Amino acid sequence: MTIEVDVALRRETFSLEVAFTADAGLTALFGRSGSGKTTVIDLIAGLAQPQRGRIVVDGTVLLDTEKGVRVPVHRRRIGCVFQEARLLPHLSVRQNLRFGRLFSRGAGGPSLDAVADLLGIAALLERRPAGLSGGERQRVAIGRALLARPRLLLMDEPLSALDEARKREILPYIERLRDEAGLPIVYVSHSVAEVARLASTVVVLDAGRVAGQGPVDAVLRRADLIPDGAEAGSVLAMTVEGHDAASGLTRLTGPGEGRGLRLDVPLLALPPGRRLNLRLPARDVLLATEAPRGLSARNVLPGRVASLREEGAACLVEVACGEAILLARLTRASALDLGLAEGAPVHAIVKSVALDAGLTPGARIEI
Numbered sequence: 376m377t378i379e380v381d382v383a384l385r386r387e388t389f390s391l392e393v394a395f396t397a398d399a400g401l402t403a404l405f406g407r408s409g410s411g412k413t414t415v416i417d418l419i420a421g422l423a424q425p426q427r428g429r430i431v432v433d434g435t436v437l438l439d440t441e442k443g444v445r446v447p448v449h450r451r452r453i454g455c456v457f458q459e460a461r462l463l464p465h466l467s468v469r470q471n472l473r474f475g476r477l478f479s480r481g482a483g484g485p486s487l488d489a490v491a492d493l494l495g496i497a498a499l500l501e502r503r504p505a506g507l508s509g510g511e512r513q514r515v516a517i518g519r520a521l522l523a524r525p526r527l528l529l530m531d532e533p534l535s536a537l538d539e540a541r542k543r544e545i546l547p548y549i550e551r552l553r554d555e556a557g558l559p560i561v562y563v564s565h566s567v568a569e570v571a572r573l574a575s576t577v578v579v580l581d582a583g584r585v586a587g588q589g590p591v592d593a594v595l596r597r598a599d600l601i602p603d604g605a606e607a608g609s610v611l612a613m614t615v616e617g618h619d620a621a622s623g624l625t626r627l628t629g630p631g632e633g634r635g636l637r638l639d640v641p642l643l644a645l646p647p648g649r650r651l652n653l654r655l656p657a658r659d660v661l662l663a664t665e666a667p668r669g670l671s672a673r674n675v676l677p678g679r680v681a682s683l684r685e686e687g688a689a690c691l692v693e694v695a696c697g698e699a700i701l702l703a704r705l706t707r708a709s710a711l712d713l714g715l716a717e718g719a720p721v722h723a724i725v726k727s728v729a730l731d732a733g734l735t736p737g738a739r740i741e742i
């Protein structure tokens with residue numbers, strides 16, 4: 376299940392030239408306002424036409440300007456979810472969902488009940504949109520898109536109109552969709568927190584061009600790719616191993632088998648086995664050349680310096696801890712004092728992590 380996009384479009388004041396490929400999972404189109412994210416979504420959906428382009432989804436060519444192929448919007452079988460749910464107000468939730476079904480051709484695809492279960496809206500089926508919360512409405516909109524049996528789901532800032540509580544409520548459903556629905560998702564966002572939590576692959580857009588692309592952990596470690604104001608850090612795919620209620624800690628493991636990374640964090644209300652992306656902001660990782668003693672931080676991870684990069688007065692150090700790579704931001708003076716060099720053994724001390732559970736910028740848990 377792959378997506379190939381290679382499009383060029385010129386408008387009077389804006390030109391866009393974007394090429395990327397994405398596998399199954401969630402691909403985030405990330406970038407500051409005006410970088411061209413929505414334009415790319417419109418081009419994939421067929422709502423805008425490029426001067427040149429080729430778009431292939433799961434082996435089906437939707438656009439190939441050289442060969443004169445332009446599959447019209449209604450034939451592309453692409454589901455769209457926007458900032459606003461855009462439900463039909465006079466219909467019940469069930470009727471709104473059935474409305475999605477009208478656009479699916481042929482049999483097959485998930486049943487209405489299966490989709491309602493996946494999105495936690497089974498209890499809402501007889502209600503009208505006006506009586507639902509913003510998060511509930513958005514889940515119905517996702518369900519309606521899924522019932523049209525799309526080969527690809529496009530989501531354009533689906534959380535940006537929701538308050539923090541509603542975002543928290545809907546995120547686990549988007550994660551389930553990513554992990555269980557088996558269809559690729561292209562997701563527009565300008566929030567690092569959202570991208571860190573949800574994306575498998577990230578395509579960073581800047582002024583209509585691809586500034587960088589790759590797996591979420593590799594992209595979010597690059598300070599040069601992150602829009603102003605946000606900070607670089609590592610993203611670790613962790614799994615809840617278990618809880619120790621007595622000491623008030625949850626043990627997380629991964630990535631990598633056996634001798635992989637282990638982190639203790641304050642108790643999380645998540646079941647063992649649950650996967651989550653943990654973001655470690657670079658400035659909350661300290662480095663020591665010897666194993667520190669008498670320290671309050673619980674998480675001291677042995678590793679090796681994988682790379683060093685100077686950035687103004689700061690030095691960004693990548694540390695390989697097993698299969699994971701942590702990013703630490705030090706002053707250049709500290710990096711010199713420690714005599715850091717590629718390959719040197721170090722201990723990474725993790726002071727806090729951003730769980731991005733509620734996506735509140737800067738929300739951290741001290742560990």
Ligand SMILES: Nc1ncnc2c1ncn2[C@@H]1O[C@H](COP(=O)(O)OP(=O)(O)OP(=O)(O)O)[C@@H](O)[C@H]1O
Nearest residue numbers: 386388389406407408409410411412413414415565
């Ligand atoms: N229909 C249009 N006609 C002319 N210019 C447009 C049109 N739609 C968008 N633009 C311009 O194209 C550029 C990219 O816009 P686009 O909406 O794709 O950016 P974006 O990254 O999605 O921004 P945001 O995060 O603010 O939604 C902007 O400069 C915008 O003003």
